[in-house]
Amino acid sequence: MQQVDVVVIGAGAAGLMCAAQAGYRGRKVAVVDMGKKPGRKILISGGGRCNFTNENASPANYLCSNPHFVKSCLSRYTQQDFIDLVDRHGLQYHHKTLGQLFCDNSAQDIVDILLTECEWAGVSIHLRQEVSSISALPEGGYQVQTSTLTLQCESVVVASGGLTMPKLGATPIGYKIAEQFGLKVLPTTAALVPFTLHDHDKARFDGLSGVSVDCLVTSESGVQFRENILFTHRGLSGPAILQISSFWKSGEYVSINLLPDLNVAEQLHQWRNEQGQKSLKNLLSTILPKRFIEALIEDKSIPDKNANQLSHTEIDQLAQTLTEWKIKPNGTEGYRTAEVTLGGVDTDELSSKTFEAKKQKGLYFIGEVTDVTGWLGGYNFQYAWSCGWACGQVV
Template identity: 65%
Template structure:
């Protein structure tokens, strides 16, 4: 039987965080093995942003992250910021553009980001091994031994970068959580985040024919968190950026409030429009502000009156304002990990150093990226956490 190969660092998981950690450690002269059970590197990077990879956001700030300890993300984000990653993208000549709200996308393809990271790993002398299953991890007097489907390895530092449970079709597994449990680290309950809502059966019947209609809204969760973006009606429920964002703050049983007219005060608008065109129907008037199919359906359902503007009384106008500015839905649930962009919860950050991502109780063990209890907003925030946490660990392993 072949002797175990020795590396300074073994990183399990060749996604965004693992790649960044590997190249950072490699440039420090460390011998690095990056292993993954997948057939290709960076699968989540490749499919993200519609294949163009929303690789970071110009407006990165700690407040955009959900974490049991709200201060945990500050150190890593400050030491490897969005500007540091943008500088790397520019060094590689990758063309990119801002879409909305500071979101940065490749002009061409997400493959450019994977190629960039792979090239950097190559320059840094990293050994990459795909199609490799980790069968057993054992803590040694100093470091760890790993039994894998490709042979045995020894290392001083072991980095877990295996991600969460979202998108199982890309190979997501609870492996990282099992490693944390093996070494006695606390886990926080996991749920799907940045995920579409499903509707209660009666609401599904009411709204399913609106599938495909998008409306700009302000979505508000019961906790008071708000997002101003688009909402999309789907066959099963509600999606779109506003819904994905607010889903991370939603608890089962709670209602979500949507302001369907975020740019208008309905009472003022109705008063002005009535003065100009008193005999205009509410349906035709509102169809100037909202998709016509939506207005027609709300009238069919009896939620809006089928009247002319000049037939509306003061009290009725106020009721309409309340309805349109506070349209409530109590979701039945979410679509779950199948379509979720992130996993909320995971390895408790109280178990880790915010500066190095090292496990406080287990010398030489590190957790980076989505496997821990850090989840960002939609729009490049989660990739930036991968780059920042990967860099933080890569600087010290």
């Protein structure tokens, strides 16, 4: 049996950040993780380049049953604080659109920074350790039993992640620990995830795989994102679709404006007056992918006519089709390809300052296991750094 001050369950972004911070305060910290290597989700993020934060991160970029919960940690450890950290380690990175920051080389660079911080802070990391039980000790503190370790500690930090990407070893262990100690866990679902389509829509768009369109996508609740959508073999993906998936509920439509920068009715009238002999298909193919236009003509969403054959009513209808193209997804690709888990440990059960369970002294929950879900684009990593830092100051 080993005696330590803090056991962190999960060697991901939030867990490693918290462990290093606690270690720097002189706490004896042990991190346990069932994987073969730390930071597995970091390594595959951002196409292997890790979109490690977003310059625009603010509480407005997060979904949580308590929208105020993230304010404290995000204000106390900001995106600039994390940028300062990676700058100190000499990380080479670049800016992309919408405030996203990516590693120049590899996501491994971020993992290496976290591991270096943990090493400097005296943290011990134990891999291939599946937690089999956790129990509160009569005299205070906890005993954590893993495959080969028995650890006794004052505090336990659950940073075990959500249910996304089960091939990386995702398990519901964090939710089970919360329930064991009487904490409420909100229903979970896959988020930042591609849509699948009903068979009739899949047949309509068969052959469009790889086609990308810059769109404005709107959920039934009125949330909007302006980025690309991407047709896949099974349905729709791309940044705008991943974003809207967090706000979509089964049975709902999404509305897609295929030409958000254009007054479409005005353009159609101009074509009718100035290029009337040209086919609508050829004219529309100058502003949208030809294969996509052909598919819409084939299913009669767009008339197969020359521009000068369009009536005023047809122009209005076509403008509506192109700016309010409605599609009802069949579902999502699920946890297999989702980037994050929506839902989780109810934040009303936790202190927003320390992340300690209000009804269980010495038990903390941070990162994806909590009911906090960021937008696509580095926001979830920033929450991991912020809550890991905040918890690490007190644990």
